[in-house]
């Protein structure tokens with residue numbers, strides 16, 4: 001296998017082996033993250049054209065066992081539901097064209113439960129209590145005053161939850177349940193003078209938060225709020241000598257920023273401001289061409305997360321033989337078309 005090409009077959013074998021391995025440290029580390037790991041692994045397989053290598057019914061049955069009575073999904077069977085795992089579950093079901101197994105209202109209702117944590121973050125109200133109070137309240141009235149979303153996992157408002165909530169509701173055709181204008185206003189309130197976005201108003205610009213804010217603005221048709229030249233400049237400055245992208249000035253490059261930075265550049269039509277060939281070479285240099293998998297940097301340990309964001313980054317860079325991926329939904333374009341256009 002040449003260093004200069006994608007070891008696609010090895011990466012497929014690696015993903016399938018992680019799915020099957022139960023006792024390794026990695027699967028223990030990712031036990032509570034398993035719902036995310038399933039989304040990262042299966043989307044990688046789909047981009048490589050090998051989603052049929054897994055038993056879809058087995059995966060779907062496992063996903064539904066992770067659904068909580070509140071409607072949200074947990075990271076694994078018996079764990080607590082969180083908005084992050086709910087998005088991964090919805091995205092994975094979309095891969096298999098199985099969103100119809102969901103009660104979309106129950107799932108989208110649960111997303112608002114994380115909104116009310118912001119009202120009483122120290123209430124220690126269990127999700128069950130919140131869900132009871134929720135069903136007595138008007139859904140639209142539950143969104144935070146400032147339009148923001150909050151997450152039980154972090155207990156505070158964060159633009160990550162704006163993206164997770166908006167993308168999940170959009171995939172469920174339930175965006176009309178929230179005050180989109182207020183949600184957009186909150187995201188715009190997190191825009192910095194450097195054109196970037198942070199976790200909260202005044203928070204430092206970071207590539208991960210920029211992806212979440214630009215993605216949420218793209219989904220809601222609100223990209224006119226972005227100063228594309230100013231943000232494009234901050235983003236293209238993330239490319240370092242090696243061709244890799246970092247998340248903030250002076251930081252080391254990392255393959256997962258090939259997604260956070262690149263998808264943002266594509267959404268604001270400034271991707272031509274970076275050297276695509278050098279970035280492709282950087283991602284390919286982070287592969288384990290022997291055993292499969294991609295790491296954050298050359299010669300580091302591979303993992304499912306960086307394998308996904310490396311392959312997804314190559315897809316955004318139009319590397320040959322890969323399915324196109326949607327930069328805002330982080331799902332293959334044919335999957336997004338099927339969800340929104342009903343196209344088979």
Ligand SMILES: COc1ccc(S(=O)(=O)N2Cc3cc(C#N)ccc3N(Cc3cncn3C)C[C@H]2Cc2ccccc2)cc1
Pocket residue numbers: 030033036254256296303304305306
């Ligand atoms: C190995 O130490 C870790 C550290 C943190 C985490 S985590 O909090 O669950 N998480 C997901 C994640 C999964 C894997 C894998 N397999 C590896 C890393 C990684 N990071 C850490 C990371 C990636 N690039 C640099 N850094 C430091 C991101 C983080 C946050 C995140 C969650 C969901 C979606 C996007 C981002 C997991 C493992």
Ligand SMILES: [Zn+2]
Pocket residue numbers: 254255256257296306
């Ligand atoms: Zn990383």
